[in-house]
Amino acid sequence: MSSLPRRLNALLRSPTAVRNGSGAKQLHGQLVKHKGVLSVHTATILSLYASLNLLNDSVLLFEVLRRSYPSATALAWKSVIRCCASAGLSEVAIGYFSQMLASGKRPDQKVFPSVLKSCTLLRDEKLCEAIHGCVVKVGSEEDLYTGNALMNMYAKFHGMAGFENEEIEVFDEMHESNRTYVGRGCSRKDSVRKVFDLMPTRDVVSWNTVIAGNAQNGLYEEAMMMVRKMAETNLPPDSYTLSSILPIFAEYVDVNKGKEIHCYTIRHGFESDVFIASSLIDMYAKCSRVEDSIHVFRLMPHRDSISWNSTIAACVQNAMFDEGLKYFRFMIKHRMKLMPVTFSSIIPACAHLTALQLGKQLHGYITRAGFINNIFIASSLVDMYAKCGKVEMARHLLNGMGQHDMVSWTAMIMGYALNGHALEAISLFKKMEMDGVRPNYVSFIAVLTACSHAGLVTEAQEYFDGMSKDYGISPGLEHYAAMADLLGRAGKLQEAYELISRMEFEPPGSLWSTLLAACRVHRNVELAENVIDRITRVDPDNIGTLVIMSNIYSAAKRYEDAARVRIMIKQKGFRKTPACSWIEVKNKVHAFIAGDESHPFYGKIKEVLQALLDQMEREGYAPDLSEVLHDMGDDEKRQSLQNHSERLAIAFGIISTPPGTAIRIIKNIRMCLDCHKAIKIMSKIVGREITVRDNSRFHHFKDGECSCGDYW
DNA sequence: ATAGGGTTAG
Numbered sequence: 001m002s003s004l005p006r007r008l009n010a011l012l013r014s015p016t017a018v019r020n021g022s023g024a025k026q027l028h029g030q031l032v033k034h035k036g037v038l039s040v041h042t043a044t045i046l047s048l049y050a051s052l053n054l055l056n057d058s059v060l061l062f063e064v065l066r067r068s069y070p071s072a073t074a075l076a077w078k079s080v081i082r083c084c085a086s087a088g089l090s091e092v093a094i095g096y097f098s099q100m101l102a103s104g105k106r107p108d109q110k111v112f113p114s115v116l117k118s119c120t121l122l123r124d125e126k127l128c129e130a131i132h133g134c135v136v137k138v139g140s141e142e143d144l145y146t147g148n149a150l151m152n153m154y155a156k157f158h159g160m161a162g163f164e165n166e167e168i169e170v171f172d173e174m175h176e177s178n179r180t181y182v183g184r185g186c187s188r189k190d191s192v193r194k195v196f197d198l199m200p201t202r203d204v205v206s207w208n209t210v211i212a213g214n215a216q217n218g219l220y221e222e223a224m225m226m227v228r229k230m231a232e233t234n235l236p237p238d239s240y241t242l243s244s245i246l247p248i249f250a251e252y253v254d255v256n257k258g259k260e261i262h263c264y265t266i267r268h269g270f271e272s273d274v275f276i277a278s279s280l281i282d283m284y285a286k287c288s289r290v291e292d293s294i295h296v297f298r299l300m301p302h303r304d305s306i307s308w309n310s311t312i313a314a315c316v317q318n319a320m321f322d323e324g325l326k327y328f329r330f331m332i333k334h335r336m337k338l339m340p341v342t343f344s345s346i347i348p349a350c351a352h353l354t355a356l357q358l359g360k361q362l363h364g365y366i367t368r369a370g371f372i373n374n375i376f377i378a379s380s381l382v383d384m385y386a387k388c389g390k391v392e393m394a395r396h397l398l399n400g401m402g403q404h405d406m407v408s409w410t411a412m413i414m415g416y417a418l419n420g421h422a423l424e425a426i427s428l429f430k431k432m433e434m435d436g437v438r439p440n441y442v443s444f445i446a447v448l449t450a451c452s453h454a455g456l457v458t459e460a461q462e463y464f465d466g467m468s469k470d471y472g473i474s475p476g477l478e479h480y481a482a483m484a485d486l487l488g489r490a491g492k493l494q495e496a497y498e499l500i501s502r503m504e505f506e507p508p509g510s511l512w513s514t515l516l517a518a519c520r521v522h523r524n525v526e527l528a529e530n531v532i533d534r535i536t537r538v539d540p541d542n543i544g545t546l547v548i549m550s551n552i553y554s555a556a557k558r559y560e561d562a563a564r565v566r567i568m569i570k571q572k573g574f575r576k577t578p579a580c581s582w583i584e585v586k587n588k589v590h591a592f593i594a595g596d597e598s599h600p601f602y603g604k605i606k607e608v609l610q611a612l613l614d615q616m617e618r619e620g621y622a623p624d625l626s627e628v629l630h631d632m633g634d635d636e637k638r639q640s641l642q643n644h645s646e647r648l649a650i651a652f653g654i655i656s657t658p659p660g661t662a663i664r665i666i667k668n669i670r671m672c673l674d675c676h677k678a679i680k681i682m683s684k685i686v687g688r689e690i691t692v693r694d695n696s697r698f699h700h701f702k703d704g705e706c707s708c709g710d711y712w
Numbered sequence: 713a714t715a716g717g718g719t720t721a722g
Binding site: 276376 | 713714715716717718719720721722
């Protein structure tokens with residue numbers, strides 16, 4: 001057996017001198033040239049490959065090595081396991097680990113961190129427990145790195161299904177002396193803390209792991225307490241600590257605390273840390289301070305995909321949909337990697353903007369990228385299609401989802417509700433319950449909205465009572481609003497009044513005005529006066545309700561009272577949100593404001609509307625002037641109806657799209673009774689489907705009928 | 713060797 005050259009020997013004794021892959025390969029080559037190498041040297045090369053994260057070389061060399069030396073050295077096993085683990089090949093790493101045990105090699109604290117990381121990533125609870133047992137058996141439980149990895153493992157477990165209150169046995173097997181300290185039957189919930197308490201020495205990673213574990217599992221106070229304790233141990237918070245606790249202030253909507261952290265990061269030179277920056281962007285966004293989010297983003301010296309995602313989400317969460325889309329486009333331009341989160345952040349913008357064309361494009365991209373099985377993305381697509389009036393497409397996507405959660409069910413239920421399919425909404429709600437998914441606050445808003453849009457009083461009452469009785473969810477404003485609306489339209493004014501009066505919080509003016517509108521329909525002046533009195537107490541400047549009240553008086557021929565209210569309106573200053581409708585034609589959005597004649601095609605639009613009106617009158621249509629609120633003559637009123645924003649938009653749609661094309665309008669406020677009547681007839685005359693989405697629901701007009709069945 | 717950021721329904 002020839003001896004190795006001196007230089008080679010020296011390198012093998014201190015292999016850390018080799019700094020890169022080509023150095024390692026040269027060394028390997030030299031070794032191969034000299035016949036009769038010992039397995040111990042090959043293992044050294046292997047550990048070198050592993051520490052340089054050369055996955056292919058490590059695995060190849062290991063396989064060669066164990067063919068010539070069936071009992072490879074422990075160093076070889078540990079190296080290949082470490083390399084696979086850090087490359088994320090968790091299953092392979094665990095496979096090697098069990099083979100290592102089978103071949104009689106004793107594991108030690110050098111290998112446990114990698115193995116624990118792998119079984120944590122695999123989310124295999126049994127395996128994790130077994131490995132913890134193994135750690136205890138070989139006496140590695142006091143090792144710093146092993147302890148840190150164990151804490152991380154239990155921290156990640158907490159979110160796992162069925163883990164909440166199960167007993168955990170491993171701790172009881174730990175040293176007898178600690179038995180009293182650990183206590184019996186500790187729950188998995190506390191496992192992180194228990195490992196922490198048992199550690200003989202702790203470093204900054206130990207603290208950060210326990211803090212992040214608490215923060216991620218919603219134990220916010222505990223997390224903050226640990227931060228203070230960490231500081232008492234003379235370990236100042238570092239960038240890991242800060243990025244873990246920033247989400248707490250986002251959740252608490254505590255911008256002052258968040259800002260304190262922001263200042264701290266600046267003072268301690270963490271400004272360029274991408275992790276902290278994205279947490280800051282998110283924190284400011286959750287505190288409705290989206291300008292500050294954008295400010296942080298702009299100041300970042302280096303941005304990664306997540307910085308972009310945070311910024312897009314920040315905009316969308318704060319209803320700045322166009323701004324969100326702008327950043328999304330920039331992100332593509334900057335060749336950033338689009339990730340699943342990018343799409344689940346941006347799709348809601350399409351939903352809110354009713355940007356169906358863009359939504360479809362994104363759907364295509366999502367399918368090609370293989371993201372369609374992501375539950376966040378699929379749910380947001382279901383919502384987007386439903387909000388664009390494409391209920392069947394939404395349902396199709398929902399049916400195709402491998403798993404459903406409360407959010408995906410609720411999105412579809414709300415989609416049915418908005419599109420007037422109350423019975424489908426209710427049956428889906430039942431399906432969700434049968435699927436074992438508990439409805440929450442929002443799910444009940446959805447099902448009650450469905451009932452309210454279809455006039456299903458009895459069903460609504462059952463759900464309303466059931467939500468607190470069976471699910472312990474106390475009704476909020478939205479639930480009361482749906483009930484008040486339903487009862488009011490059904491003419492059960494007194495019941496509605498009592499419901500609102502019995503609420504456990506002060507009903508806002510908006511709720512009372514729902515009832516006021518019902519009083520108008522059912523011509524109950526007396527109750528209306530009572531209601532307007534309640535409204536003026538909580539919301540004295542609500543002009544809209546005064547307008548309704550004046551109309552109620554007019555309808556009851558109490559003209560003096562009507563005039564008195566109108567003077568009040570004048571004194572307060574008549575400010576009404578202008579009615580506005582939008583239509584998308586050839587990827588461009590055209591906006592029309594009621595009475596506005598400034599559109600370049602207005603002349604043509606007016607002609608179309610007049611021609612339509614002639615035909616409509618032949619079909620028996622007569623304008624309904626009852627909802628025109630102004631003091632004007634009947635001719636003027638007729639003209640004002642002709643210029644309602646949705647009619648301008650529809651006429652524009654008719655002249656700028658081929659015959660038979662569906663017309664989709666978005667409107668900012670409810671349309672009037674007359675427009676509803678008129679559009680039904682228009683849909684028949686022009687032979688087109690016309691969809692109008694207002695601020696609360698959809699109307700699908702077709703062949704002279706509306707999907708709402710005239711209940712709206 | 714072990715630790716940190718962003719997402720869906722109202």
